[in-house]
Amino acid sequence: MWNFIYKNLVLLLKELMRGYAWITLLPTWQAGVVLLLLTFIKPWIGAIGLLGATCAWLAGHIAGADANERPVCVFNGILCSLFVANTWMFGTSVIALAVLTSIFSGWLTVAYGHLTWKQLELPILSLPFSLVAMLTVATGNSFSTLTFNPYIAPPSLFGNQIDQFFSAFGMLYFMPTPFIGLLIVLVILINSRYFIILALLGYYASWLWLKSLGAAPEHLANTAWDCNAILASILVGGLFAKPSWRTAALAVLAAIIASWLALALGRILDVIHLFPFSAPFVFAAWIVLYAAVRNTHMTGSFNIPAPNFPEHTYERAKLGLARIGHPTSVAFGLPFADTWTVSQGFSGKYTHRGPWRYALDFIIMKDGKSFAHNGTKVEDFYCYNQPVLAPVYGQVWRVVNEIPDNKPGTVNVAANWGNHILIRIHDGRFALVAHLKPWSIIPLAGAWIKPGDLIGYCGNSGRSPQPHIHMHLQISEELGAPTAPFHLTSVLLTQDSKPEHYELAVVPKESATLLQAVAGEVRPIYLLAGRGLRYAVAVNEQIHPDWSIHCAVDNLGRLTLNSNSDAHCIAESTWAVFSCYERSGNPDPFFDIWLLACAYTPASFQIKFWQDQAIPARLLPSNIARGLAKIIWPWMTFITSEYQRYWDAEMQGWRQKVQHRQPLSGINLQIEALILPQVGCTYISAEINNLRYTMQATSSFQQADLGVPAWEMAINISDKPRQATRALHEK
Structure with missing residues (x-):
């Protein structure tokens, strides 16, 4: 029982602190603790503010608000109670009015919050406070027991x-x-350097705008234009947005609109002796966000359902770009099995122009040529009659199969796409694979296919002077419809004179050679709920005999990795790659080392070299590196990583070596890991400065669940030549 009371009390306190932090748009309860203490500079005002916060929380709870809504109720209640406490002199009437306004604002937050989210898909923000504060001012003169606090400059x-x-x-x-x-x-x-940058931009842009128009100082005195401008800038450009020049420009625009609305509403409401409070900020933010999120060019720039610090949003966006490509781009597999060459890329010099610029053409090259003999017959071309594979999941929408092949050097402009297959994908757009051999297309219209399925054979039909595969994504089913961005996933790429290396998401250039990485079983850990690995770990000679990592499922249904010290991250394991992201929870250097060794592991056994530039520097076991990542943002926020992997015949596993380097600072971390088939990562060694971390797996285990018994199995590793590993076992 006491444990239940303690947990609920902690939950209440965290939600109250989140309410205090939300006033400054900080999405963290820890900042709320300091901000709460600041209100107690005048103890009785701070006490009334805390009372109002609690009343608003209870009002939200009674109204059925969830864990995300209650802190918004709290921050509206805090604003109402602090306004009352600072406006009128302390007394029982002030306490009663603070309680009433806080409860009413809490209920108003739930009621109007559901409406604004349902109708506009926008948060209610502090509009309930503004409405309640206006009502309170309107009625304040009617209460004889209330006395205004004198203003002191x-x-x-x-x-x-x-x-x-x-x-x-x-x-x-x-x-x-x-x-x-x-x-x-x-x-x-x-908490956020970028918030302050946005605040300065919004404040001074609004100040210059008002000054350039000659706004009268006496008209601005009672409008709080500066508060509204700062909040609008932080909210639009930081809390809900990915940092960029576009979102920063929108933040400045929102600040200017908020200052203008503050002046306009201030003049209108002054006639009836009212004040706009934070309404200008709310209206300005709503208008800009509503317009921006419906602009297709801003796709991926805003995430209103999941507000966060802009630094974290930027980290998530860069990681997403590296792992799954641009938000507007669709992932395609290669339409072939062997090594082919890109003969024409995006915005190519021949036909991939204008509305049709997002397209790729592929041929097979040998010794600098695409054909044998003299190339007068289609059969002379290396790619002719080679299998063509489906690049996407979807439904076959249309098949054209009867167009004859052209003689090399000639084209058929009457049937531009030749023999082709049109595939409708998940979002209603269409993938086109064209110029196939006559009567070679296998699936019929209406069939469902998946990447890698055989769909036909390469030909030379349509507008095709030599046999090749043409592939693009188009916005509708009409032939010749404008194309849309796509990228290739999980390929071995040779490009720009660089040796063959792995790319998870890439748009290749002309002359690049490509090979699809086959599905593999290189897995650092098997992502099954409750499955885990136990390690003996050490830093230099300091040994910790029991450290573990296990898989769980979070409230959103995502698979997570969790250490026994309550460090977390989200994890995914597909046919192409094992990947981790969104590190959170408690500090745990061993968890970070594990992620630095394994968080980006291609599954295919073919892959020997790959690079990455999307791992956050805050994972490095170096206070200097982490401090620089925060201060010199975003230039030192991420590290450059180079991976090398080979098969160790003696250990019957994969040796994976990584070198992480933070730009500018030159801080390096070298890691080596051993990954065993069907087991996972059994050994990690990492060195940075004078520190050496070692992690030796001792067992794999399964946690008990309903219908799933618990078990644990020892891992016996004979690889003990390394000094630190030997020390672990001798201990």
């Missing part, structure tokens, strides 16, 4: 313009003093 700290910037942050908690604002800025700066 805050002392200067740096100077007029700088003080106004800091005071705007203090005003978020109704403490408009430069000193309090400076402390709040420091809290934000610790």
